[in-house]
Amino acid sequence: MNCMFSSTTFYLYSIIHYICHMKTKYTIKDIANLAGVSKGTVDRVLHKRGKVSQDALEKVNKILEEIDYQPNLMARSLKNNKIFSICILLPDPNSDPYWLPCIEGIQNAKAEFMPFNISLETFFFNPESTKSFLEINSIIIKKSPDAVLLVPLFFKETLNVIEKYNASKILVTTFNNQIQSKSIKSFVGQDLIQSGRVAAKLLDTILKKGDIAIVHINEVFKNAIHMQEKEKGFRNYFEEINGSKYKIFTCKLKHPSFKKDLIDFLENHPSISGIFITTSKAYQVAEVIEQIDNSKITIVGYDLLDKNIKYMKKGIIDFLINQNQKRQAYLGTIGLIEHFIFNKDISNKLLLPIDIVNTENAKYYTA
Amino acid sequence: MNCMFSSTTFYLYSIIHYICHMKTKYTIKDIANLAGVSKGTVDRVLHKRGKVSQDALEKVNKILEEIDYQPNLMARSLKNNKIFSICILLPDPNSDPYWLPCIEGIQNAKAEFMPFNISLETFFFNPESTKSFLEINSIIIKKSPDAVLLVPLFFKETLNVIEKYNASKILVTTFNNQIQSKSIKSFVGQDLIQSGRVAAKLLDTILKKGDIAIVHINEVFKNAIHMQEKEKGFRNYFEEINGSKYKIFTCKLKHPSFKKDLIDFLENHPSISGIFITTSKAYQVAEVIEQIDNSKITIVGYDLLDKNIKYMKKGIIDFLINQNQKRQAYLGTIGLIEHFIFNKDISNKLLLPIDIVNTENAKYYTA
């Protein structure tokens, strides 16, 4: 067995703080020798395969209690030599470029675990069609992968397919949006209420006077819960600080009358000095603001789309909040891979940082 | 050999976009069979161990060109069964709590690669003593680890020890601050000039009028280059935008006269509406500002120390910039581990995001 020692050394001029992160490594053979049985018996005890006498069981368990046995996962993986297959399902980036960074995140995860036998397959569904979501899920089920990572855009349909996956004993984890159901074992994403609070704090810091508009730009089937939660957190922030000096208006816009409606809204509310856009389409608002040349309005929006960054550089959008899709997909994938290869637990809720982005630090989040 | 297929499927209602990230896996035995030689010969070719005829060499190389051979790292690691030892050297967190998160980052890295034979040893030096830095480095050299990750606080001494490490064929990488020398093979940290620009942009966004003070709080041996570069970036931002409306003052403070000097400075410059503190001691400035009850001054500082966050929650500090020490140490460690285990290249310069932190997203960066 390999053994490492931990020590603290004193030296002439300063105490050397020395932290050793190594542990003693035991093998099954070591345990067998210590317990006075054969490795086969130890193996049977470890895997609870039965056919072990009470006497031998006790001898092995005694040793197992004394030492901290950590199986060599390299050896296990080499022996099993199983190709773990993971299917990933997300909305088609052709329908919405928001999803494009996810592919990069998945590829990064794959690259990182290249030496392992991992099969990753990415599927896209039409974010405006529950039918497409269901269909592609049934295709994935037919492939019977070991696990599925998906974006559960549609509540009912998601619960539906998860039931089917469970029946086929396929592990399912989710990212992007959180479905409130005990059938969801794992979620990677952001706390949208907190996200709204971050936006609120930003506007609260910048604005000196005037009122605030929360702008929802509605798209077909872009789940409204997202926007609602962000608004909830946003308003919640101002309710908490007693005596908010701002009036907060909610403005729901929809294409094709979007532009006209926004201009009307701003004309009817000349006191507006700050706008919080709850979707990634802040550039659409910025476009209008630029045209009506209202440079005194502070804008906070979401996501590092090229168009958003363009208007941020122009000084029309002040802050963007990074929803970190790439990292969501990356961590969702990594979580499954490490679960299969290293037997790691899958965290049932992983909340990513809500990054505040301005012109000067944008490049670090887009790269 | 294991083989996976890539395909594109058309479906009734929508095209299924299908990306397969799997590659065919060959073994040495496969190559031997394909080339018509024995696995020993293939092994000799792969490791350039010689004793191979021209004929056999060509046969094997032909196959190697045709296929993409990726050695099974589990098998390699299992056979070699080498314990890679990495020593990490950073300033003592007892001298400056700034370094505390680094330990967590190192432990995370260790935990992530627990199944591998990695020995991590962390050493601390006194950040105010070049002697301590040199001494502990010589202790590390005596342990002859496979690699060293260190914080090169002192320029001359760092070049000195790197030479010794090179002589002992010990790989050295650095984090926290960048030493400008070709002998540095790898650096993980932040672009300090860009960091100053982020702060500048923040104040530019918030301030409506008044002037700005750059405050350097000098500590013994806290390398001045850090502060200089941040100031450079900060001023550079305002120089670039033609016609900055702010006057920018630089204010160097030093204990023990710190408090008095700061109060004097503010009294002499009543126009100051924004302060940029280039070190992690923003709380010390905030303390004074709170006492003189000047709530109209916007403060931007560095690092998520408890005291800084406390004053941010009080509304005295507006933004903190996260220098991300934890992640720096984490990525520096990961880089070395992956280099040894997966033969990955070590990136010679890894610039981390410059995170903008307010009260609402702070918890995601401290956790």
Next chain:
DNA sequence: TTTTTTAGTGTGTTCGAACACATTTTTTAC
């Protein structure tokens, strides 16, 4: 008592890479 069953135990093989070593082939020397 002998045979069959079954519980209990240990041995041997596999995964893929690495390398020691044995074997075969070729070259050089005499």
Next chain:
DNA sequence: GTAAAAAATGTGTTCGAACACACTAAAAAA
């Protein structure tokens, strides 16, 4: 032409876990 040296090639073992299989011993059935 034969012996010795050198070059080339193949075989076998190891790493640690997993599991098939063979084996022993005791219990049950004949």
